[in-house]
Amino acid sequence: MFTYYFDLALRSLKRNKVLTALMVLAIAVGIGASMTTLTVMHLLSGDPLPGRSGHIYYPQVDATPAGYTKGGPLDMLDYRSAVDLWSARRADRQALIAGSDVKVSAPGSNQPPVMRPMLATTADFFPMFDVPFRYGSSWTTADDAARARVAVISASLNDRLFGGRNSVGRTLHLKDSDVRIVGVLDAWRPSPLFYDVRGGRFAQGQTAGFYGKPEDVFMPFFGALEVNAGNFWQFTCWGKVTTPGRLQNQPCVWVGLWVQLESASRAADYRAFIASYAREQKALGRFAETRVRMMHLMQWLDFNHVVPSDVKLQTWLAFAFLAICLFNTIGLLLAKFLRRGGEIGVRRALGASRRAVFAQCLVEAGVVGLVGGIGGWLLTLAGLWLVRRQPVEYADMAHLDLGMFGVTFALAIAASLLAGVLPALRASRVTPALQLKTL
């Protein structure tokens, strides 16, 4: 039956080519616009650590003077609190992070020195975030303690300096020091760059910067503080900074702490631990407030409104566009079906049930949706190509994956069926006698 309806639908659509083309075009454009924005939304609002993000937490305490901040603690930690919490080792895994730009060159490479972002972190960072290695491996906790001059570099820096060959054991010149490469990362592009997300609530929706690439150089935290002293970035300071970029004893927050806690009870214990730490520091007179905060990764991303407001606006706009296109299709389908009143009247008089006429009309709408879906898919590819040409941080990640490819067709067919319901219902109500009389 379905194939027969399908055949009928094709014949009917061929009869009025202009009207069919208009409907297909409307669906295709609507689907193209909404799928482009939906793909970008999907890319930007996804879970960067599927399966483990629920166990990753970002603990915060407040070292600012009384009355300095309203609401919770600042987005990063001061050096002493961060190191205290980290050295307590109360979590299953824990990593400190601090960012800076470092001058990088490789002895023996003919590339001129470049400034590259470096992450000062600790050994747990790599297993905790499931970072893939192409060559070598992470450094050890012993290296953290020994302030070892070792480094892990990104695949792109390895390509640039060593032509993509295994560079483990080679020397990298960072600012004025030589460090030994112990690992080279594989392609790794979390979206967003979750561990560096902070300050989103002050960004006024301009948060595309959260989707940048990971750092090119990773070094043991304490070693990095020595190697690149004077270049570290602060999140903010509440007093005069006397040694910019050397922030260990400055009134600044600039260090992040990420911890992995495998169970809810572990998380509750850790919460109690940081709260008791804050009380103890207040008793010592170092803290004025005992406020603490600990969100898990997805809460933290949400708290920072990671999805840029422009992208959300584009998505709304695209769906409004799709809605208008659907209105259009409803109107045109209605016109098309009612015009065939005579034909439908004959079918009904010959014994077709209302249900059969309804099904036939819906199949016709579905065929429009399918063809529109193909057009929409092509337009989505074109739209994503345009997105990739934009100078935004997430541009290189805008590709249509298999799931979204499926969604494109599902959405196109669902939309056209939805548009087809009302006209099909009307067509199935055609009274055979009246139509036959006018023939």
Add this chain to the structure above:
Amino acid sequence: MQIRPILSTLRHHKLTALLLTLQVAFTCAIVCNVVFMVAQRVQRISVPTGIAEDEVSAIHSTGIEKGENAQARQTADLAALRAVPGVRSAAAVSYSLPLDRSESSSGICPSKQALDRAMQLNTIEGSGCVEPAGYDGTPGLLATLGLHLVAGRDFLPDDYVSEGKPAVAIVTRALAQKMYPGQPALGQSMYDGDHFIRIVGIVDTLLRPAPRKPGLDGDSIIWPQRPEGPGVLYVLRSAPRDRQRVLGAAVAALLKANPNRIINPGQVQTYTEIRRAYFQRDTTMIGLLIASALGLLFVTALGIAGLANFWVQQRRRSIGIRRAIGATRSDILRYFQAENFLIVSAGVLLGTLLAVALNLLLMSHYELLRLPLWYLPVGALALWVLGQLSVLAPALRAAAVPPVVATRSV
């Protein structure tokens, strides 16, 4: 022209007429808001910076060698840059130019009393104190940026410091008026918590590196402070058409003076490029918004034309009869035009209400202002014109139906 027959015909096509009305209404609501968003963004990207934008270019240089004297390096670099043919003046700043995002701001008060008030209130709001964006630079900065001094003087060589707080400053007119409303700001002493700073000059306009909202964006202060730290931004002024050549020659001159420095090619820019990069998101959004507004109007026009076409075909026989009993071609034409006008009017009426509702919704989620009411009649007019244009071809076809059709059975 009689409305009644049109209405009674439309009663037979309630559903289609309703669909068309809704489509027009939604289009009207969305297009009004989209056009308003475009207008707001256009206003945002055309904000004046106060500097001679088409004459300024900038080069970022970093990587001072160990043990090197940063001040001596800068002086030598500036001399090399001034020797580049076409360079009219050059200055070094630590990083900030208007619209280049790296902003350093700190609180400052018109008087000590205002500071006490701010401490008491525990907030800067309402105390008279402000948080202007700070600019620093070597002597000659005002001339290099082309800033317009409206009162007082430029800095004197003795004003400059390399470390610590300077004793004088130049402020923008907006900042001066905000801190000292109704009194001359020139010569006043501002207080930053532990130093008094005298205002020696006032410039017309100087936008912040990272604008936030219109009331605060003009609050800038210039310190007579030479840049310190490993990175420095060299600012050059030249004739507009010389800028590309000057940039190339300047980079070569800097690398000749010290081949070990790092100059990131992405940070060798004319000011026009800096501005374009800052507003990149907005220009993209403007493009997208305009494209979607046009797309919506186009789709709606297609819908109107498609339905009108269908109606004309459906009513061929009755048109023929009307023609046969005396209706002229222009009667038929006007009939379809009037019908379209009625439907679009109903849509527009509903659309203006929806436009206001949508605007309120957007205001609660995005930084959008209230839709000025005059957008509504303009939007309505646009849709009326669109409706008439798209119904014209089908209506002309209807008018061309010969009376003889009445005598034939379909």
